[in-house]
Amino acid sequence: EDKVVQSPLSLVVHEGDTVTLNCSYEVTNFRSLLWYKQEKKAPTFLFMLTSSGIEKKSGRLSSILDKKELFSILNITATQTGDSAVYLCAVVRDDKIIFGKGTRLHILP
Amino acid sequence: SQTIHQWPATLVQPVGSPLSLECTVEGTSNPNLYWYRQAAGRGLQLLFYSVGIGQISSEVPQNLSASRPQDRQFILSSKKLLLSDSGFYLCAWSQGYNSPLHFGNGTRLTVT
Numbered sequence A: 001e002d003k004v005v006q007s008p009l010s011l012v013v014h015e016g017d018t019v020t021l022n023c024s025y026e027v028t029n030f031r032s033l034l035w036y037k038q039e040k041k042a043p044t045f046l047f048m049l050t051s052s053g054i055e056k057k058s059g060r061l062s063s064i065l066d067k068k069e070l071f072s073i074l075n076i077t078a079t080q081t082g083d084s085a086v087y088l089c090a091v092v093r094d095d096k097i098i099f100g101k102g103t104r105l106h107i108l109p
Numbered sequence B: 001s002q003t004i005h006q007w008p009a010t011l012v013q014p015v016g017s018p019l020s021l022e023c024t025v026e027g028t029s030n031p032n033l034y035w036y037r038q039a040a041g042r043g044l045q046l047l048f049y050s051v052g053i054g055q056i057s058s059e060v061p062q063n064l065s066a067s068r069p070q071d072r073q074f075i076l077s078s079k080k081l082l083l084s085d086s087g088f089y090l091c092a093w094s095q096g097y098n099s100p101l102h103f104g105n106g107t108r109l110t111v112t
Helices: none
Strands: A005-008 A010-014 A019-026 A029-037 A044-047 A055-059 A061-066 A071-074 A086-094 A096-099 A104-109 B002-005 B010-011 B019-026 B032-038 B044-053 B055-058 B064-070 B075-079 B087-094 B107-112
Touching: A005 A086, A010 A019, A019 A029, A019 A086, A019 A104, A029 A071, A044 A055, A044 A061, A044 B002, A071 A086, A071 B087, A096 B044, B010 B044, B019 B032, B019 B064, B019 B087, B019 B107, B044 B064, B044 B075, B055 B064, B075 B087
Parallel strands: A010 A104, B010 B107
Antiparallel strands: A005 A019, A019 A071, A029 A044, A029 A086, A055 A061, A061 A071, A086 A096, A086 A104, B002 B019, B019 B075, B032 B044, B032 B087, B044 B055, B064 B075, B087 B107
């Protein structure tokens, strides 16, 4: 059975801290891994990862994939209150896209 | 550019009533289309996906169904809603497994 597991489920940190969010998976016919940010509406796309070891970066956010160990991490440095959201990881297997339960991140001012 | 339209934004329906949610995509052809449901603001549960007209793969059959009558139109239906059908329904599209998933604005469904 396909599985996408995110950890931690919830995280509270202070503004300025660095956080690491984890996503592990077990799927057949893996194609790519996606990261999304969701506030009180539809998810917005952050990164798409297809190759191991290549870091994707956008401002204070970065992500990397390890296809041997079957996981990905999403790093956020110098967190701001606007980073408070649910972060979703999804794995693409052929045409099916499976999401994890998400990590709820709360940044304290 | 591509856009995805999903309506209505909110819906309150009594138990036992029918449901029809519609989603259309513009600016692309032959997209993969998806319906997800999200309960309690957490992970997205895949309900149905479609890789072409009339081709529907079901992940959670229960009392929901989906149809794709046209290339860029995806419809989620139910004949009789249950309380457990309440949630945030999201339609999404992609251009295949090498492209990201793009979401509509979602429908908040409350079954009373």
